[in-house]
Amino acid sequence: MASVQEKFTEMTWPSSPEKATLEAKNKFLGFWFFLGGETVLFGSLFATYLALKDKVPDSSHPLAKDLYSMDLTFAATMLLLTSSLTSVYAMYHMKNFNFQRMQAWLLITVLLGAAFLGLEIYEFNHYVHEGHKFTSSAFGSAFYSLVGFHGGHVAFGLLWILSLMVRNAKRGLDLYNAPKFYVASLYWHFIDVVWVFIFTVVYLMGMVG
Amino acid sequence: MRKRLHKWRLISIFAILALALSGCGEPFLSTLTPAGEVAKKQYDLMILSTVIMVLVIIVVTVIFIYVIARFRRTKKNENSIPRQVEGNHKLEIIWTVIPILLLLVLAVPTVSYTFQLADVSPMKQKDKDGKTKDALVVNVRANLYWWEFEYPDLGIITSQDLFVPTDKKVYFNVKSSDVKHSFWIPAVGGKTDTNPEGENQFWLEFDSKGSEKVQNQFYGKCAELCGPSHAYMDFKVQTLSQDDFNQWTQDMKNLKKPAAVGDLAKEGEEIYNKSCIGCHANTANDARPEKARTAPNLANFGDRTRIAGILEHNEENLRKWLQDPEKVKPGNLMTGKYQKLDDHELDALTAYLMGLKLEQ
Amino acid sequence: MSTYAHKKGFGATIWDYLTTVDHKKIGILYLMAGGFFFLVGGLEALFIRVQLAVPNNDFVSAGLYNEILTMHGTTMIFLAAMPLIFAFMNAAVPLQIGARDVAFPFLNSLGFWLFFFGGVFLNCSWFLGGAPDAGWTSYASLTMEAHTHGVDFYILGLQISGIGTLIGGINFLVTIVNMRAPGMTYMRMPLFTWSSFVTSALILFAFPALTVGLFLLMFDRLFGANFFDVAAGGNTIIWEHLFWIFGHPEVYILILPAFGIFSEIFATFSRKRLFGYSSMVFATVLIGFLGFMVWAHHMFTVGMGPIANAIFAVATMAIAVPTGIKIFNWLFTMWGGNIKFTTPMLYAVAFIPSFVAGGVTGIMNAVAAADYQYHDSYFVVAHFHYVIVGGVVLALLAGTHYYWPKMFGTLLNETLGKITFWLFLIGFHLTFFIQHFLGLMGMPRRVFTYLPNQGWETGNLISSIGAFFMGIAVIILLINVVMTQVKNVRVGNDPWGDGRSLEWAIPSPPPFYNFKQLPLVRGLDPFWIEKMEGKTEMTPAEPLGDIHMPNPSFLPVTISFGLFVAAFGALYHVDGKDWALPVLFVGMGITLISMLLRSVKDDHGFHIHKEDFENEDKGGRA
Amino acid sequence: MENLRPNSANPKADLNYRRKKNAEEMRYQVVSFALMIFLTLIAFAVVHFEGFSHWFVAPFIMLLAVVQVIFQLYYFMHMSHKGHETPQLFLFSGLSVALITVLTFVTITWI
Numbered sequence A: 001m002a003s004v005q006e007k008f009t010e011m012t013w014p015s016s017p018e019k020a021t022l023e024a025k026n027k028f029l030g031f032w033f034f035l036g037g038e039t040v041l042f043g044s045l046f047a048t049y050l051a052l053k054d055k056v057p058d059s060s061h062p063l064a065k066d067l068y069s070m071d072l073t074f075a076a077t078m079l080l081l082t083s084s085l086t087s088v089y090a091m092y093h094m095k096n097f098n099f100q101r102m103q104a105w106l107l108i109t110v111l112l113g114a115a116f117l118g119l120e121i122y123e124f125n126h127y128v129h130e131g132h133k134f135t136s137s138a139f140g141s142a143f144y145s146l147v148g149f150h151g152g153h154v155a156f157g158l159l160w161i162l163s164l165m166v167r168n169a170k171r172g173l174d175l176y177n178a179p180k181f182y183v184a185s186l187y188w189h190f191i192d193v194v195w196v197f198i199f200t201v202v203y204l205m206g207m208v209g
Numbered sequence B: 001m002r003k004r005l006h007k008w009r010l011i012s013i014f015a016i017l018a019l020a021l022s023g024c025g026e027p028f029l030s031t032l033t034p035a036g037e038v039a040k041k042q043y044d045l046m047i048l049s050t051v052i053m054v055l056v057i058i059v060v061t062v063i064f065i066y067v068i069a070r071f072r073r074t075k076k077n078e079n080s081i082p083r084q085v086e087g088n089h090k091l092e093i094i095w096t097v098i099p100i101l102l103l104l105v106l107a108v109p110t111v112s113y114t115f116q117l118a119d120v121s122p123m124k125q126k127d128k129d130g131k132t133k134d135a136l137v138v139n140v141r142a143n144l145y146w147w148e149f150e151y152p153d154l155g156i157i158t159s160q161d162l163f164v165p166t167d168k169k170v171y172f173n174v175k176s177s178d179v180k181h182s183f184w185i186p187a188v189g190g191k192t193d194t195n196p197e198g199e200n201q202f203w204l205e206f207d208s209k210g211s212e213k214v215q216n217q218f219y220g221k222c223a224e225l226c227g228p229s230h231a232y233m234d235f236k237v238q239t240l241s242q243d244d245f246n247q248w249t250q251d252m253k254n255l256k257k258p259a260a261v262g263d264l265a266k267e268g269e270e271i272y273n274k275s276c277i278g279c280h281a282n283t284a285n286d287a288r289p290e291k292a293r294t295a296p297n298l299a300n301f302g303d304r305t306r307i308a309g310i311l312e313h314n315e316e317n318l319r320k321w322l323q324d325p326e327k328v329k330p331g332n333l334m335t336g337k338y339q340k341l342d343d344h345e346l347d348a349l350t351a352y353l354m355g356l357k358l359e360q
Numbered sequence C: 001m002s003t004y005a006h007k008k009g010f011g012a013t014i015w016d017y018l019t020t021v022d023h024k025k026i027g028i029l030y031l032m033a034g035g036f037f038f039l040v041g042g043l044e045a046l047f048i049r050v051q052l053a054v055p056n057n058d059f060v061s062a063g064l065y066n067e068i069l070t071m072h073g074t075t076m077i078f079l080a081a082m083p084l085i086f087a088f089m090n091a092a093v094p095l096q097i098g099a100r101d102v103a104f105p106f107l108n109s110l111g112f113w114l115f116f117f118g119g120v121f122l123n124c125s126w127f128l129g130g131a132p133d134a135g136w137t138s139y140a141s142l143t144m145e146a147h148t149h150g151v152d153f154y155i156l157g158l159q160i161s162g163i164g165t166l167i168g169g170i171n172f173l174v175t176i177v178n179m180r181a182p183g184m185t186y187m188r189m190p191l192f193t194w195s196s197f198v199t200s201a202l203i204l205f206a207f208p209a210l211t212v213g214l215f216l217l218m219f220d221r222l223f224g225a226n227f228f229d230v231a232a233g234g235n236t237i238i239w240e241h242l243f244w245i246f247g248h249p250e251v252y253i254l255i256l257p258a259f260g261i262f263s264e265i266f267a268t269f270s271r272k273r274l275f276g277y278s279s280m281v282f283a284t285v286l287i288g289f290l291g292f293m294v295w296a297h298h299m300f301t302v303g304m305g306p307i308a309n310a311i312f313a314v315a316t317m318a319i320a321v322p323t324g325i326k327i328f329n330w331l332f333t334m335w336g337g338n339i340k341f342t343t344p345m346l347y348a349v350a351f352i353p354s355f356v357a358g359g360v361t362g363i364m365n366a367v368a369a370a371d372y373q374y375h376d377s378y379f380v381v382a383h384f385h386y387v388i389v390g391g392v393v394l395a396l397l398a399g400t401h402y403y404w405p406k407m408f409g410t411l412l413n414e415t416l417g418k419i420t421f422w423l424f425l426i427g428f429h430l431t432f433f434i435q436h437f438l439g440l441m442g443m444p445r446r447v448f449t450y451l452p453n454q455g456w457e458t459g460n461l462i463s464s465i466g467a468f469f470m471g472i473a474v475i476i477l478l479i480n481v482v483m484t485q486v487k488n489v490r491v492g493n494d495p496w497g498d499g500r501s502l503e504w505a506i507p508s509p510p511p512f513y514n515f516k517q518l519p520l521v522r523g524l525d526p527f528w529i530e531k532m533e534g535k536t537e538m539t540p541a542e543p544l545g546d547i548h549m550p551n552p553s554f555l556p557v558t559i560s561f562g563l564f565v566a567a568f569g570a571l572y573h574v575d576g577k578d579w580a581l582p583v584l585f586v587g588m589g590i591t592l593i594s595m596l597l598r599s600v601k602d603d604h605g606f607h608i609h610k611e612d613f614e615n616e617d618k619g620g621r622a
Numbered sequence D: 001m002e003n004l005r006p007n008s009a010n011p012k013a014d015l016n017y018r019r020k021k022n023a024e025e026m027r028y029q030v031v032s033f034a035l036m037i038f039l040t041l042i043a044f045a046v047v048h049f050e051g052f053s054h055w056f057v058a059p060f061i062m063l064l065a066v067v068q069v070i071f072q073l074y075y076f077m078h079m080s081h082k083g084h085e086t087p088q089l090f091l092f093s094g095l096s097v098a099l100i101t102v103l104t105f106v107t108i109t110w111i
């Protein structure tokens, strides 16, 4: 078993640093399990949303098809999908033991994620002005809970990746932090997976009516 | 071993004793004395499943007793080491297949009865006035600790006491106006939840033989925790022959604004009109919308068998209720809705309410 | 390492337990906390039975009864049964698979403290305006009406302890997958480990549904959302589904480890290999799998329609098959065996008829059309106490006696143990058998009292008498525990003499690193195999080397405590209290700062060097 | 731990080999990304051109989403690599529970 504090060179860097120590393997597997649980969590939120979609107290409240706009959703989708690719690049450089490039790609990922969040906040704000509020109808509660939980995951992911970047900026890659980077990137992909369903089930299907 | 048998004997004696003491429960309340088609079907299912379960228990118990009697460690075999058997495919197949077969025997009637009990198609057939063609429909509305029964095709509303004809399917639309409750008449059939967000439909049939045995009165219960007085959310079912039922509906329809008889009752009427009528209607054809009907309809109050669903129907108890309903039914929604009544006012109101009767 | 702590006095011992990341000590913590909550829940049960002993009783008021009833169910399920199961999982599973530690020692400790503070928070409600009173199921329509903070305590308390449980579950999954000793293949794992594995998986998939349900309820009650407000388009059935999507797997979360404990006990005291091991594993997995497809059998009367009812009815019945496989395998484990009736074995033996009786009434409940009669009546109360008390509680009592030596190094007194057993068993049947009939005679559950002349008096009185038998039994158990610890007669590795799995190959209690050298596992029941070849210890799979151990940490306590504080802020926020928001932020701050500390401060653990072992004695052998 | 240490005698050659393999894999990733974007575009386009019936659009875009997610899981999250058997099992179990939940909520929640 390799030691976590060992200093590495390109040559000695293992080919799967995210699973090179027992701690790393545990973290890797534990995180996947966690994602399995998260799937159920989001499944429940999706289910709730579908059951309460367009359920409003009276006809003065806007419905899904009155609200969602294609441009905004499309832009948000592109941002988040792209950030998934950039985080893949980061992991590519991690495997090649290229710390600087990894950090750079992570930074891009974080920026894309932040832009996505910005759009989302703008969107929520816009809806609230149209009378679609968290507290105005069951539909509103369900919508903000599902999309908001996802947004919360994005925000948490951003903070996580940022703090990993800052914490390890000086010391570079080793077998103690490599699995952490890797797991954070898995989390980021998972957020993207959830978004694929959100833009399909919530937005696109909402627009169809 | 002897100790064990002893214990089992003790328990079964207790159980049998208890059963003997109480039989199958009270016939107006027990699911074990079914008095209607639905309850009978359910009783059949209970018997069938019990038989299967007893069979299972016997098999297990026989093996069990044999094993623990036969293979005990004794001084003699203290150090012997039994053969380490891995398993036995034949046995394992047997105890997989037999339960599957038993379950099939149970599953078929289960599915079939489940569909039968859910068949409410007659209540969907309406004539051109929007009335149900030839089925009696009752809308049951559950409220915090009281029940309302509306006969939509007859234009009658009653509360607390449900009136039904015997030997005929009665169809129910059930719902709740506040929290979830559940509508249950154990001797006549299983329960159906009254949900706040939608109506449930089901049917019951009250047979005349069973009704006779209980002097035409069954107990109904709320079966879903709904707050402090959940335990007191009882109602009564009065069964009538078809003719009597027709008579009853006629009487109810003809029930005029009640005329108070006597000075005391007249006084009571005044108090009633001042303090009670905002919530309680005193005619059977209350035309107000559901939302406005926030308390039990009192049109035939004098004919009821219970005060507030639980107390013996007499003047003393009525006074007790009117004086402080909270004492009788904690958490009820009448408490605090009217001013305190002094002794005289209580007498007056009691006299008035007790006079709210169908003309006989 | 207990000697280490003892030398330093009481304060040091406390600190040691507050900061421990050792799974064996965490097991003891779970045992103590879960045991405490069991007493609380049991006391509540006794209050219930006193109130119901006679009609029209006024021992407690209507509102208070509902609080006691709710807290009894909630406490027993979440704060007693599950933690006690975690106690044995922590005490035994790493040892059974030949691991030095669990996969995430820190998270393991965090899981415990989250559970603990969640439980304490929930019980604070007693002193702060009233406990939750909407039943352990807290159906949304009723909880939306609740005017006290009771339900909010339920929501936040369960949320906190639920996270702890989820963390614990993930920890055990990874431990079992990644940390097995050389040779310990999946199909050589003891059945308790297997059932812990499946249970952990159920936790992983079931708890998120509860988490979401609790969130929705919290949003509605504390932040003005409308999920369950029918007037605003909401729907309360959503809660029922979410609760039972969690709730049904939950009952298998409870019973599977119980099955596991009994499997160990049957094999040990029959001195025989578990009959049909592979079908036992298969049945365990199948029960876990089917457990996710049947939740709506709690909702037959809701009005889902005959199609849904029929599907869920048949799916539910299917569970009888794998459970039956287990029952018969246990019987045939004893068949031809050499059975010794120790206290744990008595519990195991008594479990079979008790649980079968409860299981078959489960199948009766599954007959949807007939369940319209059983549902929400005492028949259901009888069913689930037969499976829970006759299954889970008997297993916990059995496990307490069985694993006591491994956890504490002493043997509980057998005579007192047997007295406890008989009193408890008789009391149990006395209490709950009659309840079947009460239910069939029309007695609804969750009633705070009942009127006379409905045919229920005798039954209820008998039932209440039975409960007191159980109470006395529990008190005798407590006496037994105290006596045993005072006498402190130490035992060796394998005090039962017939131990089969790895935990019995090392000292009782084991050293904090468990195995000096990882054992080589050569088959099912590895220790038995070695014993049969005349050896007294396991063949090592590795040379003596340095052992890596995790550092203790106080952060799990602070992280959990922060949430505990924050929960008060969230709860009183709706009352418009000025201090509520600051408290919320301070609490979250404590938690977040602790988490940040954890993540920026590298924690590489420490090593025990192999030289240190050389002069250490090997511990007594049985 | 087959991946702990380079197993060829010449570390330089080994390094080059790994570099090449990583680069090749990265190319796959880019291709799958392009496909994902493409699928997304189709989904948006189908909704944008309002000519299609609801009964076609809904299942169709769901299908696209599923395909896209498979790309994410198997390529971006490396679920196709070996050593991912247990993660697969647990992810799909979670997915099944989620699916049943969704199914019931759209069928038997409203009475």
Ligand code: HEA
Pocket (backbone or CB within 6 Å): B053, B056, B060, B098, B099, B100, B102, B103, C137, C251, C252, C254, C255, C297, C298, C316, C317, C319, C320, C321, C323, C324, C325, C327, C355, C356, C358, C359, C360, C361, C362, C363, C364, C365, C366, C367, C371, C374, C375, C376, C380, C383, C384, C387, C388, C391, C392
């Ligand atoms: C440890 C807990 C536990 C366990 C193991 C079980 C096991 C089972 N339960 Fe139970 N159940 C509860 C805890 C548990 N339950 C609780 C707490 C509630 C109420 C919650 C509340 O409302 O508050 C409940 C309620 C409940 C209901 C809802 C009743 C209602 O509210 O109307 C139903 C309905 O189907 C049910 C069914 C079953 C079935 C089929 C099993 C099966 O797993 C049983 C299988 C076992 C056997 C069948 C015995 C052994 C088998 C054989 C010997 C083989 C041969 C057998 C046959 C052919 C039949 N349970």
Ligand code: HEA
Pocket (backbone or CB within 6 Å): C038, C039, C041, C042, C043, C045, C046, C048, C049, C069, C070, C072, C073, C074, C076, C077, C081, C134, C135, C136, C137, C381, C385, C388, C389, C392, C393, C431, C445, C446, C447, C448, C463, C467, C470, C471, C472, C474, C475
């Ligand atoms: C693990 C779960 C579990 C366990 C172990 C128990 C154990 C017991 N339960 Fe409970 N029960 C539930 C889970 C459990 N229950 C649930 C989920 C409900 C449904 C709640 C709801 O409807 O919402 C319920 C409901 C319930 C009811 C129905 C109430 C109603 O519907 O109105 C009753 C009534 O008899 C009851 C009784 C008992 C009894 C007598 C025990 C006994 O076995 C208890 C034995 C233990 C003791 C007797 C402890 C003795 C303690 C002492 C002697 C104290 C000593 C004190 C100090 C030293 C400080 N329980």
Ligand SMILES: [Cu+2]
Pocket (backbone or CB within 6 Å): C247, C248, C251, C294, C295, C297, C298
């Ligand atoms: Cu269940």
